[in-house]
Amino acid sequence: MTRIYFRTRRVETTMLGSRPSDSLLQSALQFRYGFLLTPRILVVEGDRDLAREIGHHLERVGYDVLPCATGGEALDVIDQIGLPNLAVVNVRLPDMDGLAFCRRVRHFSDLPIVLLSSSSGSEEVAAALLECADDYVARPFKPHDLVVRIQRALNQIGAGLVVAPLVQVDDHLAVDFVHQQALVGGRPVPITPLESKILHILMQRAGSVVSDDYLRQRLGVASGPRRGNGDTLRDHLDDLRRKIEPDPAQPYYLREVPHAGYCFAQ
Secondary structure, eight states: OOOOEEEOOOOOGGGSSSSTTHHHHHHHTTOOSSOOOSOEEEEEOSOHHHHHHHHHHHHHTTOEEEEESSHHHHHHHHHHHOOOSEEEEESBOSSSBHHHHHHHHHTTOOOOEEEEESOSSOHHHHHHHHHTOSEEEESSOOHHHHHHHHHHHHHHHOOOSOOOSEEEOSSSEEEETTTTEEEETTEEEEOOHHHHHHHHHHHHTTTSEEOHHHHHHHHTOBOSSOOSSSOBHHHHHHHHHHHHOSSTTSOSSEEEETTTEEEEOO
């Protein structure tokens, strides 16, 4: 059985202590190996009172919360401790467009994202739900409504990965999603952002079959047989297998299930 666990990077203590999320970051970095039993939610909200209220309600229902006041701070936290299980992001952030933050993270991952918006019917929100988010809550909102949307997104997309800079699958393979790199037999191997996203989708649902249609929809790639030019899902999977599989001709990690889809070994 493949056991997914994690390793933390060493982070200099001089880098910590200046941001609202630093105490949580220091707590996260205390882990060495193991499974994260509680989903960790990144809350990116410039209104500190609202962020505190959201965090309080999420913790009451059993989530760990990483609060960040700006998009830059959130990107820094992700860079240091890895991808959270889900992000709650205000469309309007003090330092950047919230949707720009979502696009940046979803470029290399399939992180579930719930937006906070002051408008429930804007074209901006509709476009975001197609491109880089999974649900939204219009302000003002009841905390229960946000919790329901978070739980729905986690159920639909998966929350099976630990939060860590380096997700260790087994002795042969580890994946650093944020920096688009795999460790294959201890050797660093660069992977593309799209390959990182493929792994993130499948590893979040390790042991379950993910349909070809779902993968293509989340990735925005073409269907069809292999073309050898990198255009189709099969081309991307073949490239990824050549990078991470002990024997690409007999895949162990990235398994194709005939007439059903693909599965990451568990």
